[in-house]
Amino acid sequence: MQEIADEAQINKAMLHYYFKSKEKLFAVIIQQTMAMVIEKFGQVLESEGAVIEKFERIIEVYITNIRENPHIPIFILHELSQNHLQFLETIKSKIHRMPDFLKFFQQIQEEQEAGLIKPVPPVHLLLNVISMCVFPFVVKPVFCNIIEFPEEQFDLLMAQRIEIVSQFVRNAMEV
Amino acid sequence: MQEIADEAQINKAMLHYYFKSKEKLFAVIIQQTMAMVIEKFGQVLESEGAVIEKFERIIEVYITNIRENPHIPIFILHELSQNHLQFLETIKSKIHRMPDFLKFFQQIQEEQEAGLIKPVPPVHLLLNVISMCVFPFVVKPVFCNIIEFPEEQFDLLMAQRIEIVSQFVRNAMEV
DNA sequence: GTCTATAGCTGGATAGAC
DNA sequence: GTCTATCCAGCTATAGAC
Numbered sequence: 001m002q003e004i005a006d007e008a009q010i011n012k013a014m015l016h017y018y019f020k021s022k023e024k025l026f027a028v029i030i031q032q033t034m035a036m037v038i039e040k041f042g043q044v045l046e047s048e049g050a051v052i053e054k055f056e057r058i059i060e061v062y063i064t065n066i067r068e069n070p071h072i073p074i075f076i077l078h079e080l081s082q083n084h085l086q087f088l089e090t091i092k093s094k095i096h097r098m099p100d101f102l103k104f105f106q107q108i109q110e111e112q113e114a115g116l117i118k119p120v121p122p123v124h125l126l127l128n129v130i131s132m133c134v135f136p137f138v139v140k141p142v143f144c145n146i147i148e149f150p151e152e153q154f155d156l157l158m159a160q161r162i163e164i165v166s167q168f169v170r171n172a173m174e175v
Numbered sequence: 176m177q178e179i180a181d182e183a184q185i186n187k188a189m190l191h192y193y194f195k196s197k198e199k200l201f202a203v204i205i206q207q208t209m210a211m212v213i214e215k216f217g218q219v220l221e222s223e224g225a226v227i228e229k230f231e232r233i234i235e236v237y238i239t240n241i242r243e244n245p246h247i248p249i250f251i252l253h254e255l256s257q258n259h260l261q262f263l264e265t266i267k268s269k270i271h272r273m274p275d276f277l278k279f280f281q282q283i284q285e286e287q288e289a290g291l292i293k294p295v296p297p298v299h300l301l302l303n304v305i306s307m308c309v310f311p312f313v314v315k316p317v318f319c320n321i322i323e324f325p326e327e328q329f330d331l332l333m334a335q336r337i338e339i340v341s342q343f344v345r346n347a348m349e350v
Numbered sequence: 351g352t353c354t355a356t357a358g359c360t361g362g363a364t365a366g367a368c
Numbered sequence: 369g370t371c372t373a374t375c376c377a378g379c380t381a382t383a384g385a386c
Binding site for chain 4: 010011013017
Binding site: 187 | 379380381382
């Protein structure tokens with residue numbers, strides 16, 4: 001609370017005056033962050049195109065957005081690992097995208113049955129793609145603080161990944 | 176400290192008697208955990224075989240070990256995200272495996288120049304593989320607490336991943 | 351070595367003046 | 369609305385009896 005107050009150039013008393021409690025302030029942060037994240041990433045599922053094209057769009061959207069807000073994945077993973085109830089409930093209440101997800105899984109299965117792409121269980125396919133997009137940002141400290149890679153060079157590496165991961169996924173999926 | 180004392184069936188005073196301070200206890204945990212992790216995963220790099228075979232061994236070792244100790248990745252990521260100095264220094268001091276890493280990168284480049292595998296920058300290749308192995312365990316709460324996937328079924332899914340990720344990587348790399 | 355009681359500090363929250 | 373001063377809970381750490 002002190003650090004947030006400092007950053008906002010007010011004092012702790014004011015922070016409590018506006019947000020009532022630390023919990024309430026946190027709720028606002030969760031609400032806003034998750035609304036943004038779910039909206040941005042949900043849009044891709046709605047769009048038209050073949051599975052590979054959709055994956056390419058997911059990769060582009062994920063990496064581009066995380067490059068702009070690199071603290072968000074770590075924030076989310078931290079709350080997830082704490083099993084923070086308020087956090088879990090907020091997410092559950094915001095998942096109105098479930099039908100889009102199921103439709104995407106169905107589309108994957110259809111293209112696999114038609115022999116257009118290699119047969120990999122849809123869950124694993126999505127896990128693979130999201131893992132390759134998000135995880136590197138989470139282990140950024142390994143690059144920047146342990147191997148002492150410069151920050152800008154790390155960001156450049158992540159920029160490259162858009163094309164590299166797309167190509168990797170295409171190669172893995174195409175028959 | 177209270178929870179640790181409870182778990183050990185002693186009281187907080189005893190915990191301080193044995194470990195002097197919370198920081199010192201934590202240092203011991205870091206030392207032991209990281210020694211184990213770095214040793215287990217370093218061994219794979221030493222072994223013989225083609226790049227694809229080594230990746231298959233990495234995938235098998237990572238997923239099998241994390242299934243047995245699913246809390247470790249989250250523990251490490253949490254410390255990384257805090258830029259915990261003591262933690263970073265401990266890791267730096269333990270990285271005696273750097274030469275093995277560089278040799279592996281060299282081997283990748285050689286096989287790529289010989290046209291045995293597709294040309295993907297080695298850093299990205301390794302990032303891809305490790306991401307696909309580790310990240311799913313980190314987002315386990317999304318499965319088990321949000322989508323309300325049963326724990327055992329999640330573990331089964333992770334067990335499947337050994338073969339699925341191996342196949343995925345083979346498909347992506349083979350010319 | 352083991353326990354109880356407590357010192358000492360930190361950080362969230364509030365009272366009350368302005 | 370804003371600030372200072374202060375309360376209070378919770379946690380690390382230790383003193384001191386056994």
